[in-house]
Amino acid sequence: MAVVFEKTELLTDLPMHYCPGCTHGIIHRIVAEALDELGIGKTAVGVAPVGCAVFAYDYFNCDMMEAAHGRAPAVATGIKRVCPDKCVFTYQGDGDLASIGTAEIVHAATRGEKITAIFVNNAIYGMTGGQMAPTTLPGQVTTTSPNGRDVEHCGYPVPMCEMLATLSGSAYIQRVSVHDVKHVKAAKKAIKNAFAAQMENKGFTMIEVLSTCPTNWGLSPLEAVQWLKDNMIPAYPLGVFKGAEA
Amino acid sequence: MKKLMKGNEAIAEAAVKAGCRYFFGYPITPQNEIPEYMSRRLPEVGGCFLQAESELAAINMVYGAGGAGARVMTSSSSPGISLKQEGISYLAGAEVPCVIVNIMRGGPGLGGIQPAQSDYYQATRGGGHGDYRTCVLAPASVQEAVDLTQLAFDIADRYRNPVMVLGDGMIGQMMEPVDMDKSYRPAVDLADKIWAANGHIPTPGRPRSIINSLFIDPKVLERHCERLDAKYKKIAESECRWQEEMLENAELVVVAYGTTSRVVRSAIRKCRQQGLRVGLLRPITLFPFPTEAIRNTLGTAKCYLAVEMSAGQMVDDVRLAVNGERPVHFYGRMGGMVPTVAEIMDEIRKYATPYQKTPAEIALDSAIDEKFQSVTDAVGHILQRTRKKMKATGSGK
Numbered sequence: 001m002a003v004v005f006e007k008t009e010l011l012t013d014l015p016m017h018y019c020p021g022c023t024h025g026i027i028h029r030i031v032a033e034a035l036d037e038l039g040i041g042k043t044a045v046g047v048a049p050v051g052c053a054v055f056a057y058d059y060f061n062c063d064m065m066e067a068a069h070g071r072a073p074a075v076a077t078g079i080k081r082v083c084p085d086k087c088v089f090t091y092q093g094d095g096d097l098a099s100i101g102t103a104e105i106v107h108a109a110t111r112g113e114k115i116t117a118i119f120v121n122n123a124i125y126g127m128t129g130g131q132m133a134p135t136t137l138p139g140q141v142t143t144t145s146p147n148g149r150d151v152e153h154c155g156y157p158v159p160m161c162e163m164l165a166t167l168s169g170s171a172y173i174q175r176v177s178v179h180d181v182k183h184v185k186a187a188k189k190a191i192k193n194a195f196a197a198q199m200e201n202k203g204f205t206m207i208e209v210l211s212t213c214p215t216n217w218g219l220s221p222l223e224a225v226q227w228l229k230d231n232m233i234p235a236y237p238l239g240v241f242k243g244a245e246a
Numbered sequence: 247m248k249k250l251m252k253g254n255e256a257i258a259e260a261a262v263k264a265g266c267r268y269f270f271g272y273p274i275t276p277q278n279e280i281p282e283y284m285s286r287r288l289p290e291v292g293g294c295f296l297q298a299e300s301e302l303a304a305i306n307m308v309y310g311a312g313g314a315g316a317r318v319m320t321s322s323s324s325p326g327i328s329l330k331q332e333g334i335s336y337l338a339g340a341e342v343p344c345v346i347v348n349i350m351r352g353g354p355g356l357g358g359i360q361p362a363q364s365d366y367y368q369a370t371r372g373g374g375h376g377d378y379r380t381c382v383l384a385p386a387s388v389q390e391a392v393d394l395t396q397l398a399f400d401i402a403d404r405y406r407n408p409v410m411v412l413g414d415g416m417i418g419q420m421m422e423p424v425d426m427d428k429s430y431r432p433a434v435d436l437a438d439k440i441w442a443a444n445g446h447i448p449t450p451g452r453p454r455s456i457i458n459s460l461f462i463d464p465k466v467l468e469r470h471c472e473r474l475d476a477k478y479k480k481i482a483e484s485e486c487r488w489q490e491e492m493l494e495n496a497e498l499v500v501v502a503y504g505t506t507s508r509v510v511r512s513a514i515r516k517c518r519q520q521g522l523r524v525g526l527l528r529p530i531t532l533f534p535f536p537t538e539a540i541r542n543t544l545g546t547a548k549c550y551l552a553v554e555m556s557a558g559q560m561v562d563d564v565r566l567a568v569n570g571e572r573p574v575h576f577y578g579r580m581g582g583m584v585p586t587v588a589e590i591m592d593e594i595r596k597y598a599t600p601y602q603k604t605p606a607e608i609a610l611d612s613a614i615d616e617k618f619q620s621v622t623d624a625v626g627h628i629l630q631r632t633r634k635k636m637k638a639t640g641s642g643k
Contacts, residue, residue, distance in 0.1 A: 063443035078310020086445035
């Protein structure tokens with residue numbers, strides 16, 4: 001019998017803990033497939049964050065390190081300096097990368113650290129139960145912005161791709177989404193581009209993936225996908241911010 | 247051949263000689279010569295020096311490099327070490343070996359930049375969150391800073407645990423002759439780092455590596471903590487080091503480490519000349535603390551004196567060792583002030599009286615005195631007679 005589809009070996013068989021309708025599972029899968037297809041997955045080293053993806057080391061079937069909250073780019077730097085020929089990536093959420101870990105991500109980018117950050121932006125703190133994130137949209141209700149994010153009081157969302165693209169050390173920066181099949185395919189291509197750029201020692205690479213959080217947004221999975229399309233993409237435009245698409 | 251070297255530079259070179267090829271740090275006085283030296287030296291040996299954006303980043307780079315199996319070091323001084331504590335807790339929890347140098351300065355807060363020993367609690371009690379310990383080595387000379395830095399790498403690898411070299415601004419800044427030619431060889435018992443997450447191809451004998459300190463199931467986390475605790479007990483049993491000086495018949499045992507122990511040593515030597523039965527017990531490892539060595543002095547000790555450049559931190563460990571069986575006194579200077587020999591001698595005199603002789607010793611002394619007197623008298627007679635004779639003969643002019 002002909003094999004028409006195989007699950008990538010870069011993911012373990014462990015059942016994932018993510019909520020129904022959450023897009024982390026899709027993002028894990030396209031990251032793993034991208035590594036696999038480039039033939040760099042078996043010897044890759046991943047760094048898991050603190051947040052919903054804290055157990056990423058259980059799912060990615062390669063060497064993994066669990067980092068403290070926000071410090072994944074620093075940990076990845078240490079690994080990459082010891083293993084310069086290996087693919088080193090971080091997998092971080094918006095609280096991890098765009099709030100507590102801003103210093104680490106900015107300086108990894110400005111050093112041109114040859115790592116890839118997979119930045120999952122769902123505009124909320126998922127793991128801790130739906131608090132306001134640095135990427136929470138103006139007016140968006142969370143458990144710590146119960147009347148909606150008031151920009152007069154707590155400022156504006158952080159556009160990480162736009163920020164990091166201004167740094168000379170950044171080689172490839174792209175924002176993608178996974179709300180439908182077409183975008184999932186494009187996201188995988190972007191992730192492959194980033195890994196390829198890393199392996200060509202071009203510099204720092206980051207793919208921001210817009211993601212859903214039905215549980216903490218208080219929406220059904222279908223509604224969440226629609227909400228992402230209607231609200232997040234206008235606020236976080238998709239596209240390549242640095243580097244050329246392969 | 248011995249070479250005159252500054253403590254900080256000697257520590258850096260010692261690390262390179264011990265196979266350290268990665269250094270991540272952030273500038274802070276009084277330890278800047280360590281990163282500066284490493285920035286020149288590591289590229290010469292194919293290593294990597296990287297100035298991090300913060301102490302937080304530096305210690306997490308250490309976590310990454312150590313987790314990938316490299317011998318790696320960072321250094322800082324007190325306020326910077328506080329920032330590293332989060333990372334040190336993760337290093338201990340995930341059992342990643344590394345060496346952390348703290349060239350202590352006065353605190354709290356920004357404090358000052360002169361030598362202090364006020365990070366003792368932080369260093370010996372873990373420092374960050376959770377039940378963990380780091381092995382803490384406290385050099386008292388530049389040569390010892392070299393030896394202990396190299397030992398630190400072996401202990402770190404032996405137990406997969408962070409090891410701290412706890413110096414102070416004096417140790418870091420002073421120059422002393424050191425023997426750098428002694429060739430370092432790693433301890434023979436060190437195992438290959440098959441646990442390292444370095445992107446190896448997994449095999450049945452060496453599956454993929456996960457470096458992690460998260461154990462969400464409390465039963466599993468308790469087992470992990472019990473295993474760590476057993477490791478710290480093993481370190482306490484096997485790695486305790488101290489030095490004794492003039493402890494024989496010491497009625498007052500002074501306990502001091504690092505720079506302070508150097509001043510105390512001068513003070514006790516002078517006090518001994520004055521008949522005071524005083525000795526020095528110098529902890530070389532602060533965790534593990536030489537509790538048994540202190541208890542072994544209970545036979546002669548009437549009391550103890552801890553001297554520190556702090557408000558009194560190590561003195562607690564002395565009290566725990568003595569366990570209420572003798573008085574434990576304390577003398578300390580703070581804020582970057584280093585105690586003088588005279589100050590410590592005054593302090594010693596408060597607790598140690600000159601030795602009172604037994605009647606037998608007094609009798610022996612007077613017998614010796616009598617004998618001495620009779621010999622002196624006899625010599626006097628002879629001299630007088632000779633002088634008279636010379637006068638009479640007119641010789642010796």
